[in-house]
Amino acid sequence: PLGFYAVADGSRCIDIRPGYCFTSLVGGRCTDQRQQLLPKMQCCCDSGRCWSSGTTTAPEMCPIRGTDEYRKMCTVGSLIPGIGPLPGPDVGPVRPIRPEIGRAPR
Numbered sequence: 001p002l003g004f005y006a007v008a009d010g011s012r013c014i015d016i017r018p019g020y021c022f023t024s025l026v027g028g029r030c031t032d033q034r035q036q037l038l039p040k041m042q043c044c045c046d047s048g049r050c051w052s053s054g055t056t057t058a059p060e061m062c063p064i065r066g067t068d069e070y071r072k073m074c075t076v077g078s079l080i081p082g083i084g085p086l087p088g089p090d091v092g093p094v095r096p097i098r099p100e101i102g103r104a105p106r
Contacts, residue, residue, distance in 0.1 A: 004016065015039065016041070018037035019037060020054075021034045021042075021043035021051055023047055023048055025061070030050030040053075045073060048062050049061065050062060
């Protein structure tokens with residue numbers, strides 16, 4: 001479907017829709033929205049705490065770092081052609097995975 005990338009073996013789809021990334025969670029609410037639209041994977045695996053697919057959609061919390069859910073989401077970057085593994089929390093910024101949201105120069 002539009003906004004999703006199917007891996008070569010067809011075993012899973014990766015959500016690449018651009019959305020709203022929030023870098024803080026205060027009192028159970030997502031705050032500090034970043035200006036740039038980012039895919040959920042990039043938001044949550046870099047510095048995001050919450051992500052939303054649109055302005056009328058409530059943000060959802062990103063997986064907690066170090067959990068199986070976080071590792072599952074943040075290691076799929078190598079499954080997308082032209083993208084290496086996404087960095088963990090102690091590594092530099094994540095490159096965008098689609099040209100329409102500003103692909104980083106190589």
